[in-house]
Each structure stands twice: as structure tokens, then as C-alpha cells.
Amino acid sequence: MPVIVTHSLKGGVGTTFTAAHIAMALSEAGADVTVLTTAKRDTMPLHFGLQPAMTLPSLFAPAEDAVLVAGIDLRSLPSAPEDNDFVPALRDLGFLETGQDKVMVLDVPSAEFAFARRVIPHASASVCVLNAAPDVLALMPQVLDEASPEAIAATSFVINALDETRRLSRHSSAFIRELVGQRLLGRIRLDESVPEAIAMLQPLAKYAPTSAALADAKAVGTALVPALETPGRPWVARGSAPSSSSSRAA
Numbered sequence: 001m002p003v004i005v006t007h008s009l010k011g012g013v014g015t016t017f018t019a020a021h022i023a024m025a026l027s028e029a030g031a032d033v034t035v036l037t038t039a040k041r042d043t044m045p046l047h048f049g050l051q052p053a054m055t056l057p058s059l060f061a062p063a064e065d066a067v068l069v070a071g072i073d074l075r076s077l078p079s080a081p082e083d084n085d086f087v088p089a090l091r092d093l094g095f096l097e098t099g100q101d102k103v104m105v106l107d108v109p110s111a112e113f114a115f116a117r118r119v120i121p122h123a124s125a126s127v128c129v130l131n132a133a134p135d136v137l138a139l140m141p142q143v144l145d146e147a148s149p150e151a152i153a154a155t156s157f158v159i160n161a162l163d164e165t166r167r168l169s170r171h172s173s174a175f176i177r178e179l180v181g182q183r184l185l186g187r188i189r190l191d192e193s194v195p196e197a198i199a200m201l202q203p204l205a206k207y208a209p210t211s212a213a214l215a216d217a218k219a220v221g222t223a224l225v226p227a228l229e230t231p232g233r234p235w236v237a238r239g240s241a242p243s244s245s246s247s248r249a250a
Contacts, residue, residue: 002123005116007126009110013161014129016043016047018129018160019106028218036107039107045067049202081108086118087118087119127157154234156236162190189212
């Protein structure tokens with residue numbers, strides 16, 4: 001049961017959106033997916049078309065309490081960052097193994113970066129979500145300096161909400177690509193359909209099936225399928241990062 005950790009340098013960059021759509025893409029690829037959010041104020045249900053007042057069951061709740069959307073099991077555990085036994089608990093539940101039989105996408109808030117670091121060495125993939133904004137760029141050198149070479153080498157990056165009509169956004173994206181190289185897993189275009197779908201309490205795939213952001217997010221999730229065979233060895237995509245002219249993941 002592989003674990004994919006999604007995290008970010010700061011809040012508001014779309015980590016939960018990205019985690020939800022990675023889960024959907026892996027499910028479409030045939031994986032049995034559980035999404036676990038550790039946020040104390042959780043917006044994960046919104047990306048699955050659920051009511052904002054929906055309370056997700058604990059990771060340890062019985063199967064009959066499960067909230068299932070399109071076969072994806074949605075769970076919540078806000079206490080996980082303070083629980084030193086969280087990783088052993090994952091192992092006891094049968095996670096941290098290979099294959100598609102059971103996959104966890106773990107959504108970690110930006111404020112819990114230390115928790116993400118603690119889980120990443122046991123995960124199959126580490127996905128850091130960014131946006132092409134100056135405040136995020138300002139944090140990157142500090143974060144890259146603080147991370148161990150092993151940890152940062154095993155981290156894949158996704159640029160979310162990229163507005164290619166804006167010069168600053170394009171230049172910032174190019175800078176990120178130069179900085180992280182082949183660890184850039186993909187880019188998700190800014191798309192007004194994303195907040196509209198949330199406002200309509202519908203999954204993006206139902207509200208706007210031709211959404212550019214949906215296509216890009218699905219491509220990111222599909223790219224992670226090989227990571228399901230590498231538990232405890234965080235995986236990154238190999239080869240050149242996609243360019244604006246050669247990839248629709250922008």
C-alpha cells in the first residue's frame with residue numbers, strides 16, 4: 001500500500017486540489033485509493049462535490065463509516081502531525097508496500113512541513129505543490145538549503161494555477177523549472193472552472209469535463225503511477241521537464 005505525500009511551502013497554492021486530483025487519476029488507473037487529510041480545517045470534501053459541512057471519518061474508523069466518492073475512500077486525521085506513532089500505524093494498517101491494491105494520498109498542510117518530512121522517507125512519492133508567485137519563489141532557496149540532499153532529490157514539484165497570459169507568471173515558472181530541473185512533474189493551468197465547480201458543489205470532472213486544469217492535474221496523477229512500485233524510496237520523474245510548447249500541463 002504505497003503512500004504519496006503532497007505538501008507545500010506555504011498555504012493557498014492548491015495542495016488539497018492537487019492531492020484530490022492525483023487520487024482521482026490513480027483511481028482511474030485502477031488503484032484502490034484512500035485520501036487522508038491532516039488539515040484541521042479541511043476543504044478536501046469540496047473537490048469531490050460534497051457539502052462543506054461534511055466531516056470525514058477518522059483513518060481508524062470502521063469500513064461501514066467510510067465516505068466513498070467514485071470508489072475513493074476519504075479520511076481525516078488532524079492529530080497525525082502530533083502522533084509519533086503515525087508511521088508505525090500506517091505499517092500496521094498494511095500501508096508502505098508496493099502495488100495498486102491499496103494506495104494512500106496524504107494531504108499535509110503547509111504549516112506541518114516537519115510532519116511531511118517525517119513521513120516522506122517512508123513514502124513512495126513526495127510531491128511539493130508551488131505556484132508561480134513571488135512569495136513562493138522567495139521561500140524556495142531557504143527550503144532547498146534546509147532540506148537534506150537526499151530529501152530534496154526525492155521530491156517532485158508541481159506548479160499549480162499557472163497563468164501563462166501574465167509575464168511574471170511565465171518568468172517565475174521558467175525560474176522554477178531551471179531550479180528543480182527534471183523534478184518538475186507538471187504544471188496545472190489557472191482555470192476559472194476550478195472555483196466555479198467548488199461553488200456549485202460539483203467535482204471539476206462533472207462541472208467542466210474539458211477543463212484545462214483538470215487535464216493537467218490528471219496528467220500529474222498519471223505520471224505518479226510508476227511511483228506505486230517504490231515504497232520507502234521516494235520517486236521522482238526521470239527525463240526532461242515538460243515545456244509550454246510540448247506539454248499541455250502548464
